[in-house]
Amino acid sequence: MATQDTLDFISHSARQTGQFGAQLGGLLAPGDLILLDGSVGAGKTTMAQGIARGLGIGEPVISPSFTIVREYVGRLPLYHIDLYRLAPGSALESIGIEDYLYGDGAVVIEWPDRADALLPAEHLQVRLRVTGDTQRSIRMVPVGTRTGQLLEEFRRQALGG
Ligand SMILES: Nc1ncnc2c1ncn2[C@@H]1O[C@H](COP(=O)(O)OP(=O)(O)O)[C@@H](O)[C@H]1O
Ligand SMILES: [Mg+2]
Structure with a gap:
């Protein structure tokens, strides 16, 4: 479901997806x-x-699948959460997800549908779709006022205009 503020664009390489991410990271609060x-x-x-990278984190970020949450410190803390291996029905509260969500850093969640009920209403949804060997379509949907402003700023910086 597209809203007026939805942003659609294409990445032509892994490197470019990283660059889009870095531009977004530079804007996070x-x-x-x-x-x-x-x-x-x-x-x-x-x-x-x-x-x-956009948050100034020098340390390599790895897929956190086996640990669920990894913390990094840059300009602000980044909590990278991957819920792929979360067992259905397992208590998310037990990993303390709410401490991250309402904490002092920015939070990035892979497979967020596994935590739907617990996630705050305000967020930026990023949907990546494989459209070719090295091509991905990216759709960003802002939910909430702050995220709308964030996406507008991203649009100006990353996509111009
Ligand atoms: N445009 C692109 N954007 C992102 N990744 C790409 C792109 N083109 C090719 N790739 C490759 O696709 C894979 C994406 O892996 P990853 O980022 O771990 O995906 P996910 O976390 O969604 O499972 C990497 O091997 C990457 O090099
Ligand atoms: Mg992954």
């Missing part, structure tokens, strides 16, 4: 929540790595 949707290999972790 404490409390911002980015939800990364898309199939395995769509580029969620690639974008998360770019976001980390």
Whole structure:
């Protein structure tokens, strides 16, 4: 479902997806929540790595599948959460997800649908879709006022105009 503020664009390489992520990361403030949707290999972790770079995180960001949450410190803390391996019905509260969501950093979540009920209403949804060997379509949907402003700023910086 597209809204008026939805932003659609194409990435032509993993590197470019990282660059889009870095531009987004440069704009993040404490409390911002980015939800990364898309199939395995769509580029969620690639974008998360770019976001980390944009936050000034030098340390390599790896796929957190086996740990669920990884914390990095840059200009602000980044909490990278991957819910892929979360067992259905398992208590998300037990990983303390709410401490991250309402904490002092930015949060990026892969496979966020596994935590639907717990996630704050205000977030930026990023949907990545494989459209070719090295091509991905990216749709960003802002939910909430702050995220709308964030996406507008991203649009100006990353896509021009
Ligand atoms: N335009 C692109 N954007 C992102 N990744 C791409 C792109 N083109 C090719 N790739 C490749 O697709 C894979 C994406 O993997 P990853 O980021 O781990 O995806 P996910 O976290 O969604 O499973 C990587 O091997 C990457 O090099
Ligand atoms: Mg991943």
